Structures are given as C-alpha cells and as structure tokens.
Amino acid sequence: MNVASNESAYSLPPEAEDLLRGTCPDPFAVLGRQPHGRLDVVRAFCPDARAVRLVVQRPRSAPVERAMRRVDERGLYVGTVPAGARYRLKIGWADGWEETEDPYSFGLLLGDLDLHLFARGEHRDLDRVMGAQPMVIDGVAGVRFAVWAPNAFRVSVIGDFNVWDGRRHPMRLRHAAGIWELFIPRIGPGERYKYEIIDAEQRLLPPKADPYALAAEQPPATASVVADTSPFAWTDEDWMQGRAGRQAHTAPLSIYEVHLASWRRPEGDPHGILRWEDLERTLIPYVVDMGFTHIELMPVMEHPFDGSWGYQTLGLYAPSARFGAPKQFAAFVDACHRAGIGVILDWVPAHFPADAHGLAHFDGSCLYEHADRREGYHPDWHTLIYNFGRNEIRGFLIGSALTWLRRYHVDGLRVDAVASMLYRDYSRREGEWLANIHGGRENLEAVAFVRDLNVTIAELCPHTLMIAEESTAWPGVSWPVADGGLGFSYKWNMGWMHDTLAYMGRDPIWRRYHHSEIMFGLHYAFSERFILPLSHDEVVHGKGSLLERMPGDDWRKHAGLRAYFAFMWAHPGKKLLFMGGELAQPHEWRADGEIAWYRLDQPEGRGMQALVRDLNRLHRAIPALHRADCTPDGFEWLIGDDVDNAVFVWLRRAPDAAPVLVVCNMTPVPRPAYRVGVPSGGYWRELLNSDGGEYAGSGMGNGGGALAEPEPAHGCDHSCVLVLPPLAVLYLTPEWGA
Missing domain, CATH: 2.60.40.10 (Immunoglobulins)
Structure with missing residues (x-):
C-alpha cells in the first residue's frame, strides 16, 4: 500500500465534529491509533499547536519522524504508521517542542x-x-x-x-x-x-x-x-506491634485535642501556621512532657474555609496543604509513634460544603448528596448531606477512613456529628424531614453505613480506635455490630460533660440543690464505653473558657478548675482535654489566635499545667485509675449522699492492684476532720491533692497521708479522718500498694 496516496486514511469519523467542539463523549473512537489495513491511522487533537509530527520507533534502527497532516484548522492532525508500530507525538507549540506518548494509544486502565x-x-x-x-x-x-x-x-x-x-x-x-x-x-x-x-x-x-x-x-x-505515592519509610514498628495493648479498653487513654493552626503561632508571625516539621519539634515534646497518651487533631483533611476549623471538608483523602505535603504528615505521625504518642484524627462523613469546585452537583446531578432538600441539606451548618443509601458513597467514605488508617498509620478516627447522621429529623421542624420506610425518624441508611464502616475497619485495621461524637441516647453506640450495636470503640459522653460543667458553674452555696448533676453520669457510666470530653465546643460561641465558667473570685475559679480536672481524671471513662485548658486559659479559644502561653509566666497557669501533667502521670501509672474504666467492678461509691457539704467519695479498683480513694470537696469550706470509710487498715498515702502548693493552691492537706483506724464507716470496717481542703480533690492509696 502506498502510504502517501492512501487518502482514505485521512477521512474523519462522524464523532470528529463533536470532538472539535469539545463535546465528544467517546474520544477514543476518534483519537489515538485506529487500524486501517496494513497501516494504523493516528489522530491527535492539539488545539493551538503550530505543527505535530509522529516519531515512529523501529526495532533495529533510529526513530523516524513523519509530519502529521492538519485536517482541521481547530487542531486535528492525522498521520499513519505501520500496523502495530510504536510511536510518539512531537508537538510544536509557540514556545517550543514537546515530545510525548499519545494518551489515546493506551488500552483500558481499570480492571x-x-x-x-x-x-x-x-x-x-x-x-x-x-x-x-x-x-x-x-x-x-x-x-x-x-x-x-x-x-x-x-x-x-x-x-x-x-x-x-x-x-x-x-x-x-x-x-x-x-x-x-x-x-x-x-x-x-x-x-x-x-x-x-x-x-x-x-x-x-x-x-x-x-x-x-x-x-x-x-x-x-x-x-x-498529583501526590507522590512512593512508599514512605516508616520507623514505627515498635509502636505498631504494641498498639493492641496500648489501645485496649484496659489501657490508659488520655487525649490532648488540638487545633493545629492555633496551638502555637510561629514566633513573630501572629497569622502564620506551623508546618508538620515544626510541629514535630514542638507539639510532640510538649504532649510527651504533659503525659498524654494520644493527640487528637481537629480535621486535617483538606477544606476550603479556615473558619470551619476543618469540619467542612472537601478533600477527604488529602492532608491539608496548610501544614505541608502528605509525606511530611506521614513523618509527623511516625515521629509521634517513636515518641510513644498515638494519633487520632477528627473525620467528617456527616456532611460537606456546597462550594462550586467541590462535590455539590458534581456531574450535574445530585451525585454525592440527596436530591431532596429534606434529606440532603443540613440546616445547622448550611451544608449538604451524603446519600448513604448509594453503594458508591459508602465506598467513598469507607475508602477515606481506610486511607488515613492504613496509608498514614493513624491510630483512630473520631467521627464527627454522628447524631446528625442517625436521625432524619435532626435539627428539623415538623414538615422539614422525610420519614424512613417504616415511618420512623431513624436514618436506616446511615445506620447501615456506620455499621459497615466499623465492621470493615475492625477487620482490616484491627486495634485502631473508632470514636463517636454522639450526643443522644441512641443505644449500643459502642456495642459490637453482632450484638445490635453501631460498633464504635468509644462514645463521647456529652451528657456527662454538660451536666458536670453545669454543676461546676454554679455558686457552691447552691450546689446542694443540684446534687444529681454531678452524680447522674455514674448511673449510666458503664452502659457504653465512654470518653469524657472537655472539647473545643465547650470553649467557644460565648460559653467562655473552662476557667471563666467556674464561679467566684480568681482564687476560687482556679481552685474549682483544679478540682474539676482531678474529679474528671478519677471518674470512670477515658479522658480528653482541649488545648489551653491545661494552662487555665482565661478567655475563649480563638481559631485565629493561639492558646494562652503567657500563663506559664504566672503561678496559677504553671500550677494548672503541673496538675494536668501529674494527673496524666498517675492515670498511666496507677492501674485502678484506668484498667476497669469500662466495667462497673472498677467503681464503688462510699459517700454519695452528703448533699449539704457537697462531698463525694468513691473507690477506683482494678484486679490485682491497690485501690484509689477519691475524695471531692466541692465547696470553698475546708473540712478539717472528715471521716471516710476505707476497705483496709494501715497508712493511706496521698497520691494527689489538687490544692497543693505546687499547683498554686493553699497547701492545706494531710501531710502526705492518713492512718486508717478500725472504726467502721460507710460500709467499711476501717476509716480515716481527713483534712479536706477547700474546692479540692484528694487521691489516696494504701501503703501496701505503693
């Protein structure tokens, strides 16, 4: 066949006009290699090119260049090569030549x-x-x-x-x-x-x-x-091999919640953001020194609006470029693990923003979201809701979760806004929501997704944590899916947080009338596996800082917050504290600022930090304070009815370990000779006194401990007489357990 005279090779199929207009749904029908007898016709669409040439590769000799014919002024070029011959395109642009393989010469890509x-x-x-x-x-x-x-x-x-x-x-x-x-x-x-x-x-x-x-x-x-997907050189083998023990329900879990941009600003730049390598040098040593077992990062997935704090996410697979490249994030996690710190990420599958460049109407249809506004629009956040009934959406979300857990060795996800997923009428008035197929308010598709998510992660990423921010009484959030539960590892105890903060915010003179607020959480403390959160949501939007919410003068505020922290660390349940709380930050958190580091120049701030550090140290070291957090045999009331004095006393226990006596005085009145029953005689050593001088307290206490006498009290055969400092919590343990 005479190549030069084979004009039929240059005729165009009907789809070519659509291609030239930019509306061809099947470009492979027009472009690339098309068989034509002993020749292959090659078509290339190169708008604005000045010339296009074929570089034909030959088995035993140098490549040969052939000019392609421009068959349409809009940039369509046609040439021929011997059947099956390999070729490249050499495209002449205004600023030079580009040589490349033809994208349309490759076959099917996905299996x-x-x-x-x-x-x-x-x-x-x-x-x-x-x-x-x-x-x-x-x-x-x-x-x-x-x-x-x-x-x-x-x-x-x-x-x-x-x-x-x-x-x-x-x-x-x-x-x-x-x-x-x-x-x-x-x-x-x-x-x-x-x-x-x-x-x-x-x-x-x-x-x-x-x-x-x-x-x-x-x-x-x-x-x-386009990300660099070459393997990261992990050095966290010891952590990963021991993670099952570190994250067991019997292990200590104390979480420092962080908004990375506003934890600390670069020196001299009030609007700058620390990068992952900066955080590796600063945040990790701080968390280690403070004794936390884990950090929880508010969403680091890519999001367009800083003011959403990351909770309006559009890049569910991408670490935010604000802090550096994906491999730098991996290096940060690796460094956390080498330092003995676990990493939990906040993750948002409940909703997404409606930005034009994002998921909304992605292909011109309601693809990721529900079409009906009664199902697909979130009135609280003016965002869109994923259509959990679609297989592809469930796969997309589960794929995101697996990416963080497997690609980046993340140790757990805190799933945001679970309650908004579970109920079709969440934050909606009558007539603004659609019932499920049974006429109920439960979102059955979301429930199925959550269960599928947790079963999949338990199978593919064992020993990772799945934590639900769930604010209602939905049963079995942390029960296994096989038992009818949702399958989470833990549930945030939002009710405990709200009740106890309400109690602590009352003037002590009135606390006797609100006894139930401080006690109510213990009625259901073991119905789920709980995390006790003092999260970012409690120090914004006019709620005031934790310190501000304590009543009284400056001394009483600090004493009350110290007592509250000590109460929390002795209460059944894992712990979470938002950054700044450990400094007794006097003002609300501001995402465009940083936490109150200046408080370390003041005795009260240093004292609060020292208390949190010691609470974490004891929490990790004393089995009774963590090993039976999730079971009722780890807790025993001794005094829960001293309403007038606002005194609470209980024991924390663990198998084969010494108990811890917890004594709380929630008034500013010292109790100089308060008798407390204890389960054994001998000397009970004081592990912690939240009113200690080292914490900027008054220093009132028991001189290091008290001797238990064989005098029955509170159902025990022995008792000891204690000095209860004002607005303070004591931890004591028998000397034999030292």
Whole structure:
C-alpha cells in the first residue's frame, strides 16, 4: 500500500465534529491509533499547536519522524504508521517542542474487578485506584486519572500540563461503574489538576477538584495536586506491634485535642501556621512532657474555609496543604509513634460544603448528596448531606477512613456529628424531614453505613480506635455490630460533660440543690464505653473558657478548675482535654489566635499545667485509675449522699492492684476532720491533692497521708479522718500498694 496516496486514511469519523467542539463523549473512537489495513491511522487533537509530527520507533534502527497532516484548522492532525508500530507525538507549540506518548494509544486502565467492587461499594483500596495515580504503563511513566461521574456527558482532565484546556484531554467512560479514566504520559507528582465536566444537558460545570485527590493546593487555591505515592519509610514498628495493648479498653487513654493552626503561632508571625516539621519539634515534646497518651487533631483533611476549623471538608483523602505535603504528615505521625504518642484524627462523613469546585452537583446531578432538600441539606451548618443509601458513597467514605488508617498509620478516627447522621429529623421542624420506610425518624441508611464502616475497619485495621461524637441516647453506640450495636470503640459522653460543667458553674452555696448533676453520669457510666470530653465546643460561641465558667473570685475559679480536672481524671471513662485548658486559659479559644502561653509566666497557669501533667502521670501509672474504666467492678461509691457539704467519695479498683480513694470537696469550706470509710487498715498515702502548693493552691492537706483506724464507716470496717481542703480533690492509696 502506498502510504502517501492512501487518502482514505485521512477521512474523519462522524464523532470528529463533536470532538472539535469539545463535546465528544467517546474520544477514543476518534483519537489515538485506529487500524486501517496494513497501516494504523493516528489522530491527535492539539488545539493551538503550530505543527505535530509522529516519531515512529523501529526495532533495529533510529526513530523516524513523519509530519502529521492538519485536517482541521481547530487542531486535528492525522498521520499513519505501520500496523502495530510504536510511536510518539512531537508537538510544536509557540514556545517550543514537546515530545510525548499519545494518551489515546493506551488500552483500558481499570480492571473489571475494580469496577465491580466500586459499583458495589466494596472496594477497599480506592486511594490506590481512583484519583491521580503516578505509574508506569508499557514502560511509560505518567499519571492515571479516574473519577466517578456517571451522569456526565463529557469529562476532561485539565491542568498546567494542558494550559487548563478541556479540549486536550477528554476521558474514557467505563459504563459498568460510571468511572472516567485517562492515562497522561510524562507528567508526575506536583502537577495541579481539576476535572472539566459537561453535564447530561451539555452544560459546562465549574471546574471540579478531585474527590479522591491525595493532595491539594493550599487554600484559598482549589486545585488538586498529583501526590507522590512512593512508599514512605516508616520507623514505627515498635509502636505498631504494641498498639493492641496500648489501645485496649484496659489501657490508659488520655487525649490532648488540638487545633493545629492555633496551638502555637510561629514566633513573630501572629497569622502564620506551623508546618508538620515544626510541629514535630514542638507539639510532640510538649504532649510527651504533659503525659498524654494520644493527640487528637481537629480535621486535617483538606477544606476550603479556615473558619470551619476543618469540619467542612472537601478533600477527604488529602492532608491539608496548610501544614505541608502528605509525606511530611506521614513523618509527623511516625515521629509521634517513636515518641510513644498515638494519633487520632477528627473525620467528617456527616456532611460537606456546597462550594462550586467541590462535590455539590458534581456531574450535574445530585451525585454525592440527596436530591431532596429534606434529606440532603443540613440546616445547622448550611451544608449538604451524603446519600448513604448509594453503594458508591459508602465506598467513598469507607475508602477515606481506610486511607488515613492504613496509608498514614493513624491510630483512630473520631467521627464527627454522628447524631446528625442517625436521625432524619435532626435539627428539623415538623414538615422539614422525610420519614424512613417504616415511618420512623431513624436514618436506616446511615445506620447501615456506620455499621459497615466499623465492621470493615475492625477487620482490616484491627486495634485502631473508632470514636463517636454522639450526643443522644441512641443505644449500643459502642456495642459490637453482632450484638445490635453501631460498633464504635468509644462514645463521647456529652451528657456527662454538660451536666458536670453545669454543676461546676454554679455558686457552691447552691450546689446542694443540684446534687444529681454531678452524680447522674455514674448511673449510666458503664452502659457504653465512654470518653469524657472537655472539647473545643465547650470553649467557644460565648460559653467562655473552662476557667471563666467556674464561679467566684480568681482564687476560687482556679481552685474549682483544679478540682474539676482531678474529679474528671478519677471518674470512670477515658479522658480528653482541649488545648489551653491545661494552662487555665482565661478567655475563649480563638481559631485565629493561639492558646494562652503567657500563663506559664504566672503561678496559677504553671500550677494548672503541673496538675494536668501529674494527673496524666498517675492515670498511666496507677492501674485502678484506668484498667476497669469500662466495667462497673472498677467503681464503688462510699459517700454519695452528703448533699449539704457537697462531698463525694468513691473507690477506683482494678484486679490485682491497690485501690484509689477519691475524695471531692466541692465547696470553698475546708473540712478539717472528715471521716471516710476505707476497705483496709494501715497508712493511706496521698497520691494527689489538687490544692497543693505546687499547683498554686493553699497547701492545706494531710501531710502526705492518713492512718486508717478500725472504726467502721460507710460500709467499711476501717476509716480515716481527713483534712479536706477547700474546692479540692484528694487521691489516696494504701501503703501496701505503693
């Protein structure tokens, strides 16, 4: 066949006109290699190119260049190569020549099993399949893009590599799963990109960030970024091998909750943000010194609006570029583990913001969200609600959770706003919500998702923590799914937090009338596995700081907060404290500031920090203070009815360990000779006195301990007479347990 005279090779299929207009739904039918007898026709669409050449590779000789014919002024070029010959494109732009493989010369990219599992919501490696994946195909390095947009008419990849021209890289639709795919050669990590989508009505949508992106631009920029997915060199083997013991229900768990941007600002820059490497040098040693077992980071997933504190997330697979690159985040987690600190992330599957570049109307339809506003709109946060009834949405969310737990070795997720997921009428008035298929208010699809999530994580990421922020009385939040529960490891005890803060906020003279507020949490303390949270939500929006919520003068405020912390650390349940509380911060938390580090120059601030440090030390060292946190045999009331004096006394116990006597005096009146029953005689040593001078208290106490006499009291055969300091809590243990 005479190549030069084979004019039929240059005729165009009917779809070519759609391609030239930028509306072709199947670019592979027009572009790339097309068989034509003993020749292959190659078509390339290169708008604004001045020339395009074919570089034909030959088995035993140097490549040969052939000019391609421009068959349309809008940039469509056609050439021929011997059948099966390998070729490259050499494209002449205004500023020079680009040589690259043809994106449309590659075959199908995703396997049938990938598509099948994705459609069923059962693919557990979506962070390695979807989004932008650097890889080598047929010996060619590049990036494979894959995005779910089943209702789109056309999807293109746009980025710096094609001057954001949606005509240049339209994608192939895999109909079985509604996924569009394309391999773009000779690009790699660091490239910015988005998707240009034409919807089913052939309307051009705003460019969309990649829902599965593993990295993104630093806000306010909104492009996705091709991440470096090469393996990270982890050095946390000891931590990972011992994590099962460290995170067992019998282990101490004391969590420091942190908003990274406002924990500490770079010196001399009140608006700057510490990067991951800075936090590795500063935050980790601080948490170690304070004795916390874990840090919990408010959402570090990419989000467009700083003022949401991360809770309006759009990049559920991407660490926020505010703090550095994904591998720097991995290095931070690795350093935490080497220092003996676990990492918990706040994670938000309940809702997402409606930003035009995000998930809202992603392919022109309500794809990620419900179409009906009564199901798909969150009135509290003006956000959109995921459609938990779709397989692909459940898979997307579970894939995100697995990404953090597996790719980044994160030790747990605190799932935000679970209550808003469980109830269809959450924060809605009559007529503003739709009942479930049984006519009830429970969101059955969300319940099924939560159970699927927790079962999957228990199977694939054993010994990680799944923690529910759930503020209602939904039963069995932390029960196994097999027993009818939701399957979480722990539930935040929001009721305990609200009741005890209300009690502590009352003038002590009135506390006798609100005895139940301090006691009520112990009526249900073992109905779930609980974390006792003093979270960021309690020190914003006009609630005041923890210190401000204590009544009285400055001395009483500090004494009351010290007593409250000591009460909390002795109460059954794991512990969580938001940053700044340990400094007795006198003002509300401000996300655009930093915590009150100046308090370390004042005795009261240093004293509060020292108390929290000692509480954590005792919590970790004394088995009775943590080992039976979740079972009723670890707690015994001794005095719960001294309403007039506002004194509470209980024992904390653990198998094969010495008990701890906890004595709380919640009034500013000292009790100089208060008799307390104890289970054994001998000397009871004082482990902690929250009124100690080292904590900036009055120093009143028992001189290190008290001798128990064989005088019955409070159901015990022995008792000791104690000095109860004002607004203070004492911990004592028998000397034999020292």
